[in-house]
Amino acid sequence: MATPLTPTDIGGLLQRAYAGDPNVQALFSKFPLWEMISKVGNSGGESFNMTCLYQAAVRVGSDPASIYGLIQRAPAAQFQLTPKRQYGYSSIDGMAMVQAGTGMEKKALASFINVCHAENVAVTKTMAKLHALYLTRGGTGTLGNIDPTTTIGTAILILSRASDQYNFEEGQTLQLSATDGGVARAGSLIINSVPGNGTLVMSGNITAGVAAAAVNDFIVLIGEGQTQTFPGLKSWCPFSSAKGTFGGVDRTVAPRKLAGFYVDASVEGLTIDAAISAGLNRFKANEGEASHGYLNPLDFEALAQTGATNVVVDQGGEREFGFKALSVVSDGSKVRMYEDSTVVQGECWLLKLDQLEMRFVGKAEIAIDDRDGLTLRKVGTNGADSWEMTFSTYPYGLCIKNGMAPGRVICGVKLY
Secondary structure, rough: OOOOOOOOOOHHHHHHHHHOOHHHHHHHHHOOOHOEEEEOOOOOOOOOOHHHHOOOOOOOOHHHOOOOOOOOOOOEEEEEEEEOEEEEEEEEEEHHHHHOOOOHHHOOOOHHHHHHHHHHHHHHHHHHHHHHHHHEEEEEEEEEOOOOOOOOOEEEEOOOHHHHHOOOOOOOEEEEEOOOOEEEEOOEEEEOOOOOOEEEEEEEHHHHOOOOOOOOOEEOOOOOOOOOOOOOOHHHOOOOOOEEEEEEEEEHHHHHOOEEEEHHHHHHHHHHHHHHHHHHHHHHHHOOOOOEEEEEEEHHHHHHOOOOOOOEEOOOOEEEEOOEEEEEEOEEEEEEEEEOOOOOOOOEEEEEHHHHEEEEEEOOOOOEEEOOOOOOEEEOOOOEEEEEEEEOOOEEHHHHHHOHHHHHHHEEEOOO
8 A cells, every 4th residue: 555755846847847748649649530539628527518409390281370389499408428537547666766866966867757758658558548449439448358268267368359459458457247337346357468369368367356257247447347437439329229318318219319320230131341331321311421430450451352452553663552541432422431449340430520529627638637746655565665646637528519419420330
């Protein structure tokens, strides 16, 4: 357990040296959807209310006088989103403190700041990745499932989707739940390694960490299950016919407008290209129109293979293999598709991107959490001091601009 010691003036120095570092903010650019979507800071306090008109007040008849008296206001819904704290934590061990020296000479101080910078870049990189992952998910924190072929009594956890290994990092602490967004089972697991073969190797046997662990369990980072993460695309557009309540709004009164439009190609047996084309056509019939499409790199590759050829030859030039861009054309619409590793394999998002934005209580960028401050702490029993820093953002989540109905802005396609 860490015990605070007397803060020193190093804290202010580090904040001046490190806050707003462009190298840290540039980490967001690694994820296409997150990079392209608008981000709005200083949006409010305890909640953000978003009103949308989902149907016009229209009456039809032959007698204008009598019809006039029947006109009512257009029905509207108000979604209410509350902020979720997303944070990262870094700790610099006492060796760097000793190297810095009590006098804080310029050379030693520069060394100390460099050590802090390396640690903090690693933390903020993971935070940026989690923001991008949660943007395409449903606010439950789920990042994968335990495959039925997993032997629970061992340390090797097999993921139901091998591509979900991208979501995890060595050293992370995990919790399990029986349902998506359900209460976490008692205990936790620590990732020892991510071999790259669709498995996670734990620091000990799975049942030693979570006694009630079972196949098909949902996997979350510790403390981020249930509704602790911000609502993303799948909050607005559940991949289910049951739309339920979201943001305080009962969407069953107008599911095609109050929830994102959804196409399940697995039911219709469509190929991946036909599924995306069907999504574009039906989205348009629902008064929506996509400007951008996003899918997992493995699905992007499968879509590319449906083309006649992927060999491009410039006359007298270099022979190239691959694609510079990939677009889907349907009913006069042309939508460029982007591969994004944060999208769940087997899913595709068709979006009217200029009508979507991420909103935050304060700054949209990851920043040092001034509220927590920076302090020297005594850690463990070995007497070594360490330096601790907390980074945080406070996102409300994905929001829709200009009162547009979600069903006209978001279309989810289950590809298989």
